[in-house]
Amino acid sequence: MDVISDQNWVLSVGTFLPLAGVLVMLLIPKREELLHKQIALITALATLAVGIYTLVQFDYGQAQSLQFYASTEWITVINSGYTIGLDGISLPLYFLSMVITVLVMIYSWDHIPSPGNPKAFLILMLVLQTGMAGTFIAQDLILFFVFFEVVLLPMYFMIGVWGGEQRQYASLKFFLYTMFGSALMLVAFLALFYQTGRESFSIPFLVENGINIDEDVALWIFAGMFIGFAVKVPMFPFHTWLPDAHTQAPTQGSVILAAILLKLGTYGFVRIAIPILPQAAVKWAPVIGVLAVIGIIYGALGCLAQSDMKRLIAFSSVAHMGFVMLGISTLTATGINAALFGMVAHGLITGMLFFCAGSIKERYHTLEIKRLSGMLIQMPKLGWILGFCAMASLGLPGLAGFWGEFPAILSAYNPAPQLDVTLFRTLMVIAALGTVLAAAYLLWLYQRTAFGEPNPEFTGHGHAHAVGAAGNDEHHSDIHDVNIYEWVAWTPLLIAIVVFGVYPQLMFKVMDPAVTQLVGVFNP
């Protein structure tokens, strides 16, 4: 793997800048809420500016090389280094994490969930940002592991403190479950280290040497990483933490969770597990593929059984990540490109859906599908945005979601030569069935909540068209259409969904060289 070390300060600054904001905020008393919001937003914007700089300076002709590469000694006793770099696979996710953080900050401007305390909430978010960005730039397994774990704590507190009624249970489950996976992952990392001669934890080094590990051993090591990443994705049957975490998390938490955190798992597969142990990946791919497709169908069925909108969206993540994993399991450039695209697309679309759900909850104080109806009458703009996101989520061509799903299905027809064609073609057909179910649960949700006449419960005096009169009734005064903060936070996502849907090349051209290099080992 070639590396380019120009401007190697860029990534470190981009990753740790949020912590500078945290330091400042720690010194300011809690009651200065506005100031905290300002500082947090400015920090996030500054980080984003660094991200944009990275985007501009990135050499797209060399997207397969690690750029802005830096490597210094860190924990010399175990030969672990502070090795960072960015290639076409990590760039989109790295940048996405920065964008999402800014948007969530904007949304938080007037949506600090109870019990308030913006200082702590925003600090956690900035720490989270560092963890997320760090995971995507780490090129050393120990460093990766540290960032991977750093992400956990802020999210644990976000759910546990600012979450819904069952926040304690959900946050603990989230934490323990992920921790359990991490433990196995760490063991696998250590085993890798020992198996390659205890020289280095650096990913480029391991990519070169991992292939020499005995296949039997490699299978076990892969298994450890598999569980670690599969919990995070989450893949069936390791997904049960997700609906609880998503449902209980505050809106901001759900958005970040869906948009970025789930991608840490899939990214782990693409960045670490598959390139380092290709010989094991080939053996594991059928398992991954089968579980992915079970996840697609199972997640969709789970959606159909839901009565709560947010839980439904959470289950839809299981289905969508199934498509991502199916793409990865084909071990082809098309499949992995589709998976990477799918990650970003899912981040944008499901993130947006969670934003919508959060705003609906704020207005109606419920997300029970039965009680919601006629949202298009009460809040036409929010209703149409929800419809747009539902359409994007079910994979309408021309919107971003399609380019994650369709190429993944396509790639399953011709998986890597080492894989069983019949199995993958069967998976392809079942996955296609998943697109039908996706249409079913999303449109059914939309038909029930957005169409029809508003529920009299939420319309002042029990008459259908009470928008004008709603203001008189204070109980219902909070049912209003999209406000300015929501517009600012959402518009970039909505635009991105269209732009990537219309011109997917924007992202594919960044990822493609790196992915092609990655799968080169499977197509000699």
Place this chain on the structure above:
Amino acid sequence: MLAHETAASAGWFLDNAFLIPVIPAVAFAVIILFGKRLPMKGSEVGIVSMVGALVLAVGTTYQWIQRVDAVHGGEGEHAVARGVYGFARGLLPQAAEGGEPYVEPVIRSWVWWQSGGLEFGLGQHIDGLAVMLLLLVTFISTLVQIFSLEYVRGDRRYTHFFASLTLFSAGMLAMVLAENTVQLILGWEIMGLCSFLLIGHWWEEQANSRAALKAFFTVRVGDMGLLVGVAILFGAFGTFSIQETSRIAMDPATSQTVLLWAAIALFIACIGKSGQFPLHTWLPDAMAGPTPVSSLLHSSTMVVAGVFLVARLYPVFYNGFDIAQNGNSLNFIAVIGGITIVIAAGLAFVQNDIKKVLAYSTVSQLGYMMMGLGVGAWTPAVFHIFTHAFFKCALFLCAGSISHTASHHSFDMKKDMGGLLKRMPITSGVWMVSTLALCGVPFFSGFFSKDEIIDNAEHNGYPIFFVIGLIGAFMTTAYMTRATYLTFFGSPRGAAAGEHHHDEAHAEEHELGLATVGHDAPADAHAHADHTAHAAHGHDAHGAHDAHDAHGAHHAKPAFGIAGESPILIAAPIAILGVLAVVSGYINAAPFHIEKFLEWVEPRASEFAPAIDHATFAWSKAMPSIVLVVLGFVVSLAISRSVFGDAPSKLKGLTERNAVLGAGHRFLVNKYYLDALYENVVVKAVAYPIAQAAYWVNQRVLDGVVNAAGAGGRRTGEWLYKYVDQGAIDGLAVNGSGKAARGTGGALRPLQSGKVNQYGALLFGAAAVGALVLVIANI
């Protein structure tokens, strides 16, 4: 030979035909963003864009015809010898035309995106089929938008309506000129979306929104086949290009198994989109949308997308299903098409809603097109798309005109129509002409296309489908006679007689709100009832009312000064379509040896297209269908007169008195119980319990394991703490360091309830287990 010469050779319109869908696509964006601020609320943008697209389409057609004529005149170097590729049967007179040159399509494409060496392009594939549909779609869209100006005037979502119509046209046009299968999917799905939006246009009524959901979902079931089919074709052939796919499909060396699977998958998509049995059930419900939508999307253009797909990738189907196999083979396409013709026509007999009669008629006619393709009658089937579009669009617009002007937004033929013949001369005249065309009466357009399909079924060795075609012709005439009688003859009833049953409609409103999909109540009637209700309560401040029935104003300016006729914006498009319902057939009128479709549209046999045989027209062969049409008319008229007429008759109420007939009638009224099967059995009894069961497994089994593991871990921790930690270790020398650790933990405790220790224990416990595993695995 195949190297495509660009720009210079083809002419500007042909080279830039890709602009045709771009114009409405841009217009859509303009309408959505600025429509509400424009003087005509965005409708002007829609209409201008459609006219612009129409102009380009006309130019393209003109240049295409020139191109064909030039090649035919020039013969020479482009010629591809016919029959070499093995599918021409050689025995037939057409083979004598051998050596007729292949007219190269004008293909351009741009790389849209690439991934892992595979390229997705956008482009245009302009050949006779594409040109024909470009012209057809832009023309019909333009007329329907003009019609809509008046028809939905004052609608609560007027701007959205035009935006969706325009986007629909863009989608359809993009699909029609698709250079590759991905672009085809793109257009296909955009149409599906627009269909959803437009059927559910009056989504306040639950029945409408459910119809929209049903339409999108049913079509989506078929779309699964499209995704799989495209994946198979791409996986096997390594290309998305339609031209390349056709070439490979025609190559005798290509595996027939692959073609068969691809053809089956793709045809499932066509079944969904083109309302073929057994997925036809969405189309009649789709009549919940405004009438212009029914006439544009659900009769003349969108629903033919499935037929178009088969026609477009014909080599795949032709060789996959072995259509050329002379003899009594039953192939998937022909069988489905044949079944559809008959079952849909059967349902048309028991409808009271005029639009539903037309909807089932559409399904039945789509069956003809599919059957035509299935028996190898490519050109007649495609020609039927062409003629059907005009007369069916005309019929729907007539129904809209009646409902708009005469029957007070009702579509119920039995309750609110009758005796309209003289009152609405333009509407009734066009209706008659179009009905004659639909029935396949000689010298009207439908005759030239439908009869060709029937004739060719026989000619190509498919006698069963020849018979089905004839039965269909009989049934078509019979149900159209019934509908015509109910609408235009007899004495006026209900709204047509001037009764404005506001209160009645209002009373129905709540009931209808709860109605399930498939409720026969006319959608516009509720919308109207809705409006009255709001007006009465004075709650129309935010414009959510359906003002398209602001009556007085419209009735004040009847078309051409004829009292009782619809306003000119409605009547003019109808009249134009009425004329075309007659003359459009003469572009390819076999009895008169005019065969322009053969020349301009049909691809010549070549390495890209199979040879298409044509039966030679003879009046003697047309006689059976003509006789059956006459018979259908006579029988149906006699029955209609006695059942629906004013005079007393024994036939009245026969279905209630006779058990057998009653059962048959119920069977039809319940649409062969297919809807019940899908909704009660497939959705409610199967899908819902499966989803519930899956969720139960999730909560009780998978999550149960997790929770049990958590609880077990906690108990282990407690035990360890009590007996090992406190008892053994703590009693020893660890006290000092333990205190320090607890102090650190204490800082975090308020937030985490002191669980960090447990996580740590779990982490290292798991690591230990993992290490053990690795040791056992003998590393």
